[in-house]
Amino acid sequence: MDEKFMLAAIEEAGRAGTEDEVPVGAVIVLDGEIIGVGRNRKEQKKSAVYHAEIEAINDACRRLNNWHLDGCDLYVTLEPCPMCAGAIIQSRIKNLYFGAYDEKAGCCGTLYNLVSDNRFNHRVNVKGGILEKECAELLSGYFKLKRGKRAQG
Numbered sequence: 001m002d003e004k005f006m007l008a009a010i011e012e013a014g015r016a017g018t019e020d021e022v023p024v025g026a027v028i029v030l031d032g033e034i035i036g037v038g039r040n041r042k043e044q045k046k047s048a049v050y051h052a053e054i055e056a057i058n059d060a061c062r063r064l065n066n067w068h069l070d071g072c073d074l075y076v077t078l079e080p081c082p083m084c085a086g087a088i089i090q091s092r093i094k095n096l097y098f099g100a101y102d103e104k105a106g107c108c109g110t111l112y113n114l115v116s117d118n119r120f121n122h123r124v125n126v127k128g129g130i131l132e133k134e135c136a137e138l139l140s141g142y143f144k145l146k147r148g149k150r151a152q153g
Contacts, residue, residue: 002097005029005075006131009099012039012052013077013138019044023138026052026076028060028069028093035072036060052076053084057091069093077135079106079128085114088124095125099135 005027012025016039028036038055042048053076061067073095079102080088088096096108096115107114108126115124 002130006099008034009075009077010134012037016040017142023142024052024078026056026074028056029073030071035063051084053080054087057087067091078102079110080108081105082107088115089120089122092122093124097130098128099131100139101128
């Protein structure tokens, strides 16, 4: 099941990449059904808060008509940053599954583990490294292409 939903998140990441956004995608699942989708849109929206996780959380909240996402699972292609980790805690997501680890901003195990910190009012179960290679290749391919374009132009 983890791979099935991570593949859906990878599809969203691919859409972001074709829109010249950093290719990160996310889906939220409840009872085996995708109820929220999101992808990076920081460039399109000209705002730092348009991360894949935030979009997926907003989509799921709209569909459920509730900000509590109790019992929901989040699948995201890249380990969440501090902003997204906070949103995951606040929305009460039960389980977080991510693909690639983020050495520079990961706050779900790499730099910090905000979502599992007992000092917060909610904790999230975390499993990283799901389809890690595929998720990491999306990102490395995107940045390699960007560097190549800069070198040419």
